[in-house]
Amino acid sequence: MANVSIRNIRKSFGSVAIIKGVDVDIDDGEFVILVGPSGCGKSTLLRMIAGLEDITDGEIRIGPRVVNDVPPKDRDIAMVFQNYALYPHMTVADNMAFSLKLKGTPQAEKTKRVQDAAASLGLLPLLDRYPRQLSGGQRQRVAMGRAIVRDPQVFLFDEPLSNLDAKLRVQMRAEIKELHQRLKTTTVYVTHDQIEAMTMADKIVVMHDGIVEQIGAPLELYDRPANRFVAGFIGSPAMNFLDGVLTDGGLRLPSGAVLSLDGQPALPAGSKATYGVRPEHLQIVPAGTPGAIPAEVAVVEPTGSDTTVIAKAEGGNLTIVVRDRVALRPGEAVALQPVARQVHLFDERGQRVAGL
Amino acid sequence: MPVSPKQARTLKHRSWVAFLVIPPIVFMSLFVVYPILSAFAYAFYEWRGLARGEFVGLANFKEVLIGPIMGPVVWNAFLHNVYALVALMIIQNGGGFFLAWLLYKEPFGFRFHRVAVFVPVVLSTIIVGFLWKLFLNPNFGIVNQALFTVGLDSLAKPWLGDASTALGALILANAWHFVGFPTLVYLAGMQRIPSEIIEAARLDGTSEWQLLKNVIWPLVAPSTTILFTLLFIGAFNWFEIPYVMVGLDGSPYGTTDVLGLVFYRTAFGNQSASIQNFGQGSALATLLFLFIVVFASMLTLWLRRREIQF
Numbered sequence: 001m002a003n004v005s006i007r008n009i010r011k012s013f014g015s016v017a018i019i020k021g022v023d024v025d026i027d028d029g030e031f032v033i034l035v036g037p038s039g040c041g042k043s044t045l046l047r048m049i050a051g052l053e054d055i056t057d058g059e060i061r062i063g064p065r066v067v068n069d070v071p072p073k074d075r076d077i078a079m080v081f082q083n084y085a086l087y088p089h090m091t092v093a094d095n096m097a098f099s100l101k102l103k104g105t106p107q108a109e110k111t112k113r114v115q116d117a118a119a120s121l122g123l124l125p126l127l128d129r130y131p132r133q134l135s136g137g138q139r140q141r142v143a144m145g146r147a148i149v150r151d152p153q154v155f156l157f158d159e160p161l162s163n164l165d166a167k168l169r170v171q172m173r174a175e176i177k178e179l180h181q182r183l184k185t186t187t188v189y190v191t192h193d194q195i196e197a198m199t200m201a202d203k204i205v206v207m208h209d210g211i212v213e214q215i216g217a218p219l220e221l222y223d224r225p226a227n228r229f230v231a232g233f234i235g236s237p238a239m240n241f242l243d244g245v246l247t248d249g250g251l252r253l254p255s256g257a258v259l260s261l262d263g264q265p266a267l268p269a270g271s272k273a274t275y276g277v278r279p280e281h282l283q284i285v286p287a288g289t290p291g292a293i294p295a296e297v298a299v300v301e302p303t304g305s306d307t308t309v310i311a312k313a314e315g316g317n318l319t320i321v322v323r324d325r326v327a328l329r330p331g332e333a334v335a336l337q338p339v340a341r342q343v344h345l346f347d348e349r350g351q352r353v354a355g356l
Numbered sequence: 357m358p359v360s361p362k363q364a365r366t367l368k369h370r371s372w373v374a375f376l377v378i379p380p381i382v383f384m385s386l387f388v389v390y391p392i393l394s395a396f397a398y399a400f401y402e403w404r405g406l407a408r409g410e411f412v413g414l415a416n417f418k419e420v421l422i423g424p425i426m427g428p429v430v431w432n433a434f435l436h437n438v439y440a441l442v443a444l445m446i447i448q449n450g451g452g453f454f455l456a457w458l459l460y461k462e463p464f465g466f467r468f469h470r471v472a473v474f475v476p477v478v479l480s481t482i483i484v485g486f487l488w489k490l491f492l493n494p495n496f497g498i499v500n501q502a503l504f505t506v507g508l509d510s511l512a513k514p515w516l517g518d519a520s521t522a523l524g525a526l527i528l529a530n531a532w533h534f535v536g537f538p539t540l541v542y543l544a545g546m547q548r549i550p551s552e553i554i555e556a557a558r559l560d561g562t563s564e565w566q567l568l569k570n571v572i573w574p575l576v577a578p579s580t581t582i583l584f585t586l587l588f589i590g591a592f593n594w595f596e597i598p599y600v601m602v603g604l605d606g607s608p609y610g611t612t613d614v615l616g617l618v619f620y621r622t623a624f625g626n627q628s629a630s631i632q633n634f635g636q637g638s639a640l641a642t643l644l645f646l647f648i649v650v651f652a653s654m655l656t657l658w659l660r661r662r663e664i665q666f
Contacts, residue, residue: 052555073561085552089574098570099560150560 001186002063002076002153003028004049009058011044018044020210021058026203029184031177035197036207037233043158045207046190050079050156062154078147079156083163084139086131086146092118093127096145117148120182121175137168144179155180157189161196173199194234198222206230228350231276237308237319239344240282242275242293251275251345253293255314260291262340266355267347276344279321283337284309284328292335293318297328311336392645395638403634416639426622426636433606433613440527440614441591448531449583452538453576457568459539460546470543474536481533485600488529492516492601516602519611526612530597534590538583545576581659585652592648595620615644 004026011019019041026032034042047053049060051072060067067075078099086095093114100110118124121141131139140160147155157176161169177200180187191197197204198218206213206221206229213233214226225231231239242259244251246269250258259275267273285292295311295318302325309320309328318336328334345353359367399416402409420426455473459466476484491497494514503512515525549572557571595616598606604621606613623637 050555050559052558072555072559077559079556079559081552081556083550083552085550085556087553087557087571089577098557102561102566146556146560 001028001184003030003061004154004186004188005059005061006045006049007059007061009045009048009060010056011041011048011053012056018210019048019056022207022210022212024205024212024215026186026188029186031180031187031189031200031202032205033189033191033197033201033203034205034207035191035194035233036213038192039209040207041210042190042192042205042207046079046156046158046188049154049188050077051075076153077156078150078152078154079158080140080143080147080160082159084131084143086139086142088131091128091130092123092134092142092145095131095142096149098146099150113149113151114145117145120148120179121145136164137172140164140172141175144176148179148183153186155185155187157187159191160189161191161193169196176200195236198234204234206233208233224352225276225344226352228274228276228346231344231346231352235278237279237321239276239278240318241346242277242315242318244273244275246271246273253314257293257314258291259293259338259343260340261343261345261356263356265345265353267345267353272348273353274346274350275338276346277338278342279308279319281339281342282318282320283339284320284322284326285335285337287333287335289335289337292337295334295336297330297332297334299330300326300328396642398634398638399642401635403632405632406634412635416635417643420636420639420643429610429613429618430615430640432610433615433618436523436606436612436614437592437594439523440530440594441588443524443527444531444587444591445584447527448535449538449580449587451531452535452583453542453573453580455535455539456542456546457572459543473539476533477536479533481596482600484529484533485597488525488532488597489516489601492525492529517608519608522602522608522612526598526601529601530594533597537586541579541583542576545579546572549575578659581655585655585659588655589648589652592644615640619644 004024006022006024006026009019009022010017022041022045024032034045036042044053048055049062051067051070055068062075062077087098090098096114096117097110100113105113114127115124118127121144123138123141123145126134126138126142131142134142140163143160160176161172164172173196176189180200189196189200201218203215204218204221205215208229214221214230216224218234221230221234225234225239228241232241242251242253244253244259246252246265246267247258248269250260251273252258265273287294293313295313297309298312298317299310301308301310306321306323307326309322309326311318311320311334313336320336343356345356347353398408400411400413402412402415420430459470459473463469491499492515494500494512494517497515499515500512503509513521515521553571553575554567557567562570593616594614598612598614598617599620602608602612604617606617619637619640622633622640625632
């Protein structure tokens, strides 16, 4: 096991800068998730840690060693790929034992390590099968087994669950998390799915357009997003945003309605600002309630455990999630009351405004 | 009886299928099946020039295989075909594999080389044979000229006139001519391998050689089987290059004689001895055809079993 230190990493393909100076510290045994939309550079960063991409500038350390020019095989890492990348001509056992075979590990030890890893992943009955004879979930488990057998200092996962169906994804998510809790190997995991990030990570690195937007624990990112991008990216359904102008004690919307703020924002009155409120922090109150946002119900989506309501209000649609079962009909006039102490405020540049 | 619309549609469909299928069947029957069957039938008769004589049963086959005159010639030629097959498997297909590997790694100018390596394949075999005959000319060919230039005069020899080098020279000329084909097939096979598999192998700790041996080679192996099948057919039908470069007699002293030349000489005669035996020629052609069909079919069946799914 080892810590990983990424210092001012840059990556360009020709004149196109993909990663524009990223700093991340990953502690020994930590489960860190790089999350962001497509094209944000998260997979490129992971591949740079793996040694599969050259580093244009900056420094990556695994443990005390700078690995910029160390070939992948000498970095003591193991990687699990999105499409599994199993060797199609080898059995499950051979796939898992391949790295040990290359190292010249004695047969007895090789067999023991493969058996142990297979047992921990429930792969023992599948050891003689070929990848084509396995389901997607089983293949992904073999890919993980191949990584575990190597007992590396760092595990790298590149969107490992993207090819699985929703149910299997939830199951594998729990398995990977349980695996990490058992092995305590430093793990860097890339995903574009913020639910995966929230549920699995010790620490999330939110990336966007080649830079790091915020690094923090899942709930820290959820409760105190550093900027409007993180606020909109983390959380499902996404946070609602309303643009307006700050007044003393509130935010005035273009229609003249004033939304109250709990606290004193560190921004002068008259400044343009964006009011952010999560769907579960909007309460549906009777139409005409003072201080609430007038709206009209557009869509009601019951999921069983909760209900998502999409309502038309000034400035666009607002999403509300309520735990209770509601008897609302499309077209019905309602009012939406934000929970003032749960509101976020962002300045014109999208940065979080302190004081709330 | 009235025809229902459904029956009318079926009839129309069948007429259309017949219209499409019958012409090629007639064409194939006339120009492929009939000549093959004729050749097969010719082999059972005695021939005087182009005049068919008595039915002789398997006598022609016997003469071709174990007859005192034809037998040794045929087996000598067969041996040369086997040499060519083995040598071309190594040089042409093996060389193609390594060329494909080099191109796969996308070295500087790989696009140019990718085209360059395939250009000889599209040249006419007659042109290639003539070109190599010039290259190997003992007096002014560039091979000997190059040896003279670098001071290796002792190595210069009449490549096509020397019994020890003639067959090898033909094999090399053939390999030069066709190496682009296996290269292209292997390259396509390599490019089909998902890049993650190669990356996973690199992370697993493979050296370049181990990657080639343990990952790339097994994954492109099905290409080898089809290439081997084609080479097998080509090697036993080998005719043009030997004919252009060393003539119908497989000179010097039959050291480059192959079954294609023997067949041609036997069936159609040659300039030096206008002896012609259509029956024995047909018998040889039939045996060669059966030999190729049986082995090529077996290889194809084997190939199907070895296909790899990614």
